[in-house]
Amino acid sequence: MRVRFAPSPTGYLHVGSARTFLFNWLYARHNHGAMVLRLDDTDVERNTEASVQSIFEGLRWLGLDWDEEYRQSERLDLHRKAAEAIFARGLAYRDFTPARAGEDNQSGAQGAWLSNPGMRDLPREESDRRAAAGEPFALRFRVPRGEGRILRFVDAVYGAQSRPADEVEDFALLRSDGNPTYHLASCCDDADLRISHIIRGQDHLTNTFKHLLIFEALGAAAPQFAHLPLLVAPDGAKLSKRKHGPVVSVTTYRDAGFLPQAFVNFLCLLGWSPKNDRDFLALDEIRALFTLEGIHRANAVVNFTEEDPFDAKAVWLNAEHIRALPVEELSRRLEPFFAQAGFHAAPEKIAAVAPLIRERIRLLGEAAAAADFFFVSELAPYDAAELIPLKKGESAGDPALARRVLETAHKVLAETPFEHDALDKALREAAAALGLKAGPMFQPIRVAVCGRKNAPPLFETLMVLGRATCLERIAQAIERLDASPA
RNA sequence: GGCGCUAUCGUCUAGGGGUUAGGACGUGAGAUUCUCAAUCUUAAAACCCGGGUUCGAUUCCCGGUAGCGCUACCA
Known part of the structure; x- marks a missing residue:
């Protein structure tokens, strides 16, 4: 049993990504399988090393580990060879049409995937000649047409899924710069790394049909799939940095004084249920209880507002976890928050203060304001x-x-x-x-x-x-x- | 537009052909304590709509609606 988490390092660790990692991790650890971390960094334009570091940092903060680590950018040979093999088998063709940046075909165009007419059926000699002449091309998958073929898979969460191959567009495998697309790279690596279960966001549900085709062309058995309902903002839209700001970053939670175990507890409840009427759960319990059957299908809203950036339930869970912490550990957690407020006190002092404020704070970040008078030499003026x-x-x-x-x-x-x-x-x-x-x-x-x-x-x-x-x-x-x- | 997924209190969810539709957060009220908090009790709060199947649908089926997703040489 092998699962993977495959983020593309284009920003900080997103709460949705954190949850996807968590669910993969829970599944792996529950079933004594391997957790693979793979950085899907094929988009050279947008990937940054800073992002890679912030993903590591975020995951480590959550207290979740992984067994193997890969970077897609180091596996390009594998992808290109796979593309060549697929092309050699006649399952893909060169498309010399220039890329259409930003263009969308949502506006009623029928059969948009056939919108590069001629390319699919370009004679091989002409294709070879143009390629040899240095004309750039994208490599497209030749999706079987007119055969009445139905693509099928059983999703562990969403059940039996099927789609006629005729409805799947001829998606790209290679960009005109020769780099693999997400679909190709991802499937190649999943096959090569012998991933047995792909647990990922539901936004990939429809993409799965393409992936089925790629696995088949690769001569690999398709893994099991489990798609997760999406995390959405109160406005119903998928959480995004651009629209919703820093509340989608796990570092925001960390910096505000969430305990990792509380944050994990909160995340696991979004789209999954232990079905035992319990909400306050330790990681060990969650792991023991976790099954794919407990995942449900509707998107989950993470509640936040301008004034109140954190979901009330997350805050409550955090308060519960704070109260559950032994004093020594709470003190250790509190120390940096006090230091940040300019309160540098001996550990014994903090340990003495901690029990007095533990029931009065919900976030570690509230501690300094709740306990200032223990640390200042001069009280702030009061009425x-x-x-x-x-x-x-x-x-x-x-x-x-x-x-x-x-x-x-x-x-x-x-x-x-x-x-x-x-x-x-x-x-x-x-x-x-x-x-x-x-x-x-x-x-x-x-x-x-x-x-x-x-x-x-x-x-x-x-x-x-x-x-x-x-x-x-x-x-x-x-x-x-x-x-x-x- | 096409295709797909989804629909239980404000939110996270349990449930399932006959239930007082359960729990949690949040909200209101009360109790308690030296304040606050915590704690306890308690209240209000939901099965999207329309058909069908059925003795009986919130539950099963169909349709509608709405939301979301995919429909990129992004992932």
Whole structure:
């Protein structure tokens, strides 16, 4: 059992490509087969080495591996020889018609594949003579006509497919520069590399009939086919960089702080179902559960908007995976995101912070904003009014009360051991002594210490911050209160 | 235009001749907690349309419609 992923390196790794790789990988690993990575770089004009690197980078980030690696550009001899053999067998012919760049024949032209009349039936002597004279030509496959031949294959996802050969155009095998086309190169390599299952996007479903013809001309058995429903944008169009921007690049997800396992989890659910009502899945589980039968046939929409570039389910899955991570690993994942925000802290510090924010972030990229007060030496300015607890329905609180709370807190924190239970007990007792519930007691402290109302649980936060910082910030909060009007 | 593929809540999907059409995300409401988050409960939310087959179709068949794909010397 051998499968392959064959991207053309013309840009970064696309989420659709990533999913195709994933499905191939899952199939290979589930069935103990080989995963082949082949770079289909026959389009010299558009291929770049940078793209090759970004594909590798993306796949490595996903945590998916492969067993063999090839580049089509290094296999051109094979393709040309195959083309010659096909030509020698009379299964292809030279087409001397100049290439028509950008021209389309969607506008009602009947039998567009016959639009180079004469070429198919050009006498061999004339063809040879013109070729010898150096006239450029494309090599076209001579699709059987008028024989009533029906091309058939059974797709593992879409079922039995058939098409009369008469409806297949005489597609090109070789360009006029002598380079193989995708169809030729791809089939040659699939045959040569003994690929047993081709799992690829549904946009190739109709192309498969051409490929059947090529495999036959090559004298090779056709592999099994499984076509995958396409990933589309909310507007229904196939995801594309030009139309949809960076949201189609896996690096965008990575840089925003998706965990690879979460992203893989999200991707696998697009067009495939474990059929067990579960959504949160680890890679091992997915691999164990994966079958081609679980793939369904309709295109899947990846939801995103201008304001919200990530599918809500992807974000939720990421939050779930973040919570499932051991603290040490989460800390390790968080470190670069903190560093990027200018927070360079010791691993122990990050490990102490991580548990406090893990339930409050959905993307690793949100961590810095959620935990800034743990790292900065000086709190960003905040409104003193935040320090003043409000009763329900009240529009203005009592600054004097806030002041009393903070002064009490300062005293309590100066003499209480910075341990969870001790802080809990001491602060609650202080609240009771002031005739306050926990809420109005804790809020001023929280704001004083974090610079904002919404933050992790108070005692844990105080402990991570440490006594000195807490006392200093509470003192500053009191000053702030005094300085503020009203 | 031709050919092909597809069609279940907003989205990802399960299901399948008789079901209260299931789950998840998201959304609303409530509970809970020192805030936020998390968690729990709960609500609203779908079988594209028309024919046929059938005692009975969302499910099977046909047609329509819509979306997508292919129709390149792109892959």
